[in-house]
Amino acid sequence: MSVLVYTESEQGKFKKAALEAVSYAKGIADMMGSQVTALSINGGDASDLGTYGASKLLQVEDGSLDKFQADTYASVIAQAAKAEGADVVVITSTANSKFLAPALAIELKAGYIPNAVALPQSAAPFQVKSSVFTNKAFALSEISTPVKLVGLSKNAYGLHEAATTCNPESFSPELAGSSVEVVSVDKSTDKVTIADAEVVVSGGRGLKGPENWGLIEDLAETLGAATACSKPVSDMGWRPHSEHVGQTGKPVASTLYIAVGISGAIQHLAGINSSKVKVVINNDPEAPFFKAADYGIVGDAFEVVPALTEKLKEFKAQNA
Amino acid sequence: MKILVCISHVPDTTSRINFTDADTQFDTNGVQFVINPNDEFGLTRAMWFKEKQGASVHVVNVGGAETEPTLRKALAIGADEAIRVNMNPTDGFSVAKQLAAVVSEGGYDLVIAGRESIDYNGGMVAGMLAKLCGANFVNTCISLEIDGQNATAIREIDGGKETLSTSLPLVIGGQKGLVEESDLRIPNMRGIMQARSKPLHVKEPVEATAETQVKQFEKPAPKGAVKLVDDVQSLIDLLHNEAKVI
Ligand SMILES: Cc1cc2nc3c(=O)[nH]c(=O)nc-3n(C[C@H](O)[C@H](O)[C@H](O)COP(=O)(O)OP(=O)(O)OC[C@H]3O[C@@H](n4cnc5c(N)ncnc54)[C@H](O)[C@@H]3O)c2cc1C
Numbered sequence: 228m229s230v231l232v233y234t235e236s237e238q239g240k241f242k243k244a245a246l247e248a249v250s251y252a253k254g255i256a257d258m259m260g261s262q263v264t265a266l267s268i269n270g271g272d273a274s275d276l277g278t279y280g281a282s283k284l285l286q287v288e289d290g291s292l293d294k295f296q297a298d299t300y301a302s303v304i305a306q307a308a309k310a311e312g313a314d315v316v317v318i319t320s321t322a323n324s325k326f327l328a329p330a331l332a333i334e335l336k337a338g339y340i341p342n343a344v345a346l347p348q349s350a351a352p353f354q355v356k357s358s359v360f361t362n363k364a365f366a367l368s369e370i371s372t373p374v375k376l377v378g379l380s381k382n383a384y385g386l387h388e389a390a391t392t393c394n395p396e397s398f399s400p401e402l403a404g405s406s407v408e409v410v411s412v413d414k415s416t417d418k419v420t421i422a423d424a425e426v427v428v429s430g431g432r433g434l435k436g437p438e439n440w441g442l443i444e445d446l447a448e449t450l451g452a453a454t455a456c457s458k459p460v461s462d463m464g465w466r467p468h469s470e471h472v473g474q475t476g477k478p479v480a481s482t483l484y485i486a487v488g489i490s491g492a493i494q495h496l497a498g499i500n501s502s503k504v505k506v507v508i509n510n511d512p513e514a515p516f517f518k519a520a521d522y523g524i525v526g527d528a529f530e531v532v533p534a535l536t537e538k539l540k541e542f543k544a545q546n547a
Numbered sequence: 548m549k550i551l552v553c554i555s556h557v558p559d560t561t562s563r564i565n566f567t568d569a570d571t572q573f574d575t576n577g578v579q580f581v582i583n584p585n586d587e588f589g590l591t592r593a594m595w596f597k598e599k600q601g602a603s604v605h606v607v608n609v610g611g612a613e614t615e616p617t618l619r620k621a622l623a624i625g626a627d628e629a630i631r632v633n634m635n636p637t638d639g640f641s642v643a644k645q646l647a648a649v650v651s652e653g654g655y656d657l658v659i660a661g662r663e664s665i666d667y668n669g670g671m672v673a674g675m676l677a678k679l680c681g682a683n684f685v686n687t688c689i690s691l692e693i694d695g696q697n698a699t700a701i702r703e704i705d706g707g708k709e710t711l712s713t714s715l716p717l718v719i720g721g722q723k724g725l726v727e728e729s730d731l732r733i734p735n736m737r738g739i740m741q742a743r744s745k746p747l748h749v750k751e752p753v754e755a756t757a758e759t760q761v762k763q764f765e766k767p768a769p770k771g772a773v774k775l776v777d778d779v780q781s782l783i784d785l786l787h788n789e790a791k792v793i
Contacts, residue, residue: 297674297684297686298684321705322686322687322703322704322705323704323705325670325686325687326674326686326687326702327674328670328671328674329639329643329670329671329672329673329674329675329677329678330674330675330677330678330684332640332671332675333675333678333679334678337758338638338640338758338759339639339640339669339671339758339759340759341668341669341670341671342668354762356765358668359666359667359668359764360558360564360665360666360667360668361560361665361668362767363564363766363767364564364566364764364765364766364767365764365765365766365767366667366761366763366764366765367761367762367763367764367765368759368760368761368762369759369760369762370758370759371757371758371759371760372758406683406713406714407683407684407685407711407712407713408711408712408713409709409710409711410699410710410711410712411709411710412704412707412708412709412710413707413708413709413710414704414706414707414708415706415707418706420705420706420707421705421706422705422706423705423706426792426793450793462728468689468723468724469703469706469707469708474560474584474665475584475585475722475723476723482792483786483790483792483793493560493561494560494561497560497665500767503790503792504786504790504792506782506786507773517773517775518770518773519770520773521771521773521774521790522773522774522775522776522782522785522786522790523773523774523775523776524775524776524777524778524779524782525775531779534779535779535782535783538779538780538783539783539793542783542787542793546787
């Protein structure tokens with residue numbers, strides 16, 4: 228009996244979301260009196276996983292798995308779960324994990340709860356709280372199958388150190404080719420992506436036009452942040468759709484979200500509810516976003532943002 | 548080409564979310580239901596295939612009789628036939644099983660579902676359905692071209708996009724991007740009149756047990772009031788000392 232956690236990596240380094248999933252898996256294993264086995268596919272250094280509580284690592288190394296393929300990856304995870312006799316399988320909520328999750332659930336005959344926000348309320352019956360209605364509510368759900376699949380929401384549990392010796396073992400699953408072939412990947416690797424960013428600076432229609440985006444970019448650069456936008460901004464082609472945040476766009480789960488010239492429509496808020504600290508800069512004191520924000524400045528973006536960027540640069544220089 | 552579009556019947560995005568029966572049931576009182584936004588993009592793409600390449604388009608929903616207006620709306624937009632599987636959906640898995648039965652009976656080449664429905668946000672139905680039917684699957688699909696038996700799809704990934712090549716039968720989890728929002732169709736009078744006489748088949752569910760069950764709903768704790776400041780230095784101080792995020 229064990230808890231299996233699939234740990235995603237990029238360029239030989241485990242993603243922060245994967246380490247958070249290991250922490251979460253350790254929390255579940257402690258509840259059940261069992262241990263955490265991590266699974267990596269062309270992944271990184273086992274000791275990174277030990278820091279957060281994995282006591283065993285199944286390492287899959289195979290060049291044919293360099294490109295993500297949902298069906299093949301699901302089959303690899305399912306084979307590892309079966310080999311370990313795992314009762315619980317933990318994955319993250321990245322685009323790739325959400326792609327492979329349904330196939331994995333069917334292969335393992337496992338009930339699946341995505342978007343989990345906390346440790347199970349109880350291990351038997353297995354009940355987990357997850358976010359529903361685009362973050363406007365939570366549901367406590369029970370999984371009734373012997374094997375349980377849980378997808379952890381990003382930043383919902385955090386990193387908890389639980390230093391463990393992590394023993395790596397190589398694992399060689401049977402690999403069938405994928406029926407969906409990756410032709411090309413178009414990824415701006417030099418920039419922080421919205422999905423991984425700790426800080427996101429986002430602009431709305433209040434910025435008046437794409438020529439003013441330098442304001443947002445300067446502030447983002449100063450903070451090491453990703454840039455984002457509201458839907459009309461991407462609809463008008465000021466910014467790419469990949470930056471559009473909200474119900475019909477991307478979800479953001481950053482520690483800091485700064486919204487500039489965004490009204491805070493309910494569909495926009497749906498995408499940022501799981502960000503920890505929200506700052507709003509808007510010239511309309513009645514903008515609905517102020518109700519959802521932690522901190523705010525009522526003022527003109529064209530004055531406030533450059534001033535904020537300057538002061539932040541000074542702050543960074545002093546605190547470097 | 549035979550296309551099936553899965554239509555989820557969901558509360559309109561601006562709906563207030565409340566619960567009844569000691570927080571165990573969603574309160575539908577005063578809630579307007581619509582076609583799930585992700586499915587609407589898919590339905591419009593299906594209409595494009597029908598008009599440009601020739602295809603028959605069926606729509607399906609797993610739900611009670613109250614979802615029929617949503618299916619009629621899809622017919623008014625241009626779908627040829629609708630199917631309602633007469634079951635109250637309780638979890639993604641049991642819905643996927645019902646849809647798989649519809650797919651195997653109807654022999655569809657392409658199934659378009661949404662990447663997730665905006666009520667339970669499970670994002671699992673499309674992928675489970677594909678697996679159950681042995682069809683190929685592409686999630687978060689933002690572009691789809693079909694040429695004979697071959698399909699080229701673009702999907703959104705974290706921080707970019709990926710182009711994929713696969714073949715029919717195919718299931719996609721679609722979203723905005725499949726068509727532009729300006730291409731979405733509002734049913735016109737003629738469409739609404741025609742929809743009334745188009746077939747809407749009611750099918751009894753196949754045997755399928757739910758694997759998960761919601762025991763209780765909960766709303767997030769009310770948020771404290773925003774702290775407004777007049778100058779950027781105070782904001783930086785608060786973010787550093789109080790929120791500890793910089
Ligand atoms: C089905 C559906 C799905 C949707 N999905 C999304 C989604 O995923 N994401 C999303 O963002 N929206 C979504 N929307 C649209 C949403 O309802 C709003 O229309 C949108 O979020 C508004 O964007 P905005 O705040 O940038 O623009 P506006 O509503 O135009 O607001 C601009 C704000 O900027 C302020 N402002 C103007 N000038 C300045 C200045 N000089 N300095 C400071 N502030 C200034 C104004 O006071 C105003 O509050 C959806 C809508 C529907 C119907």
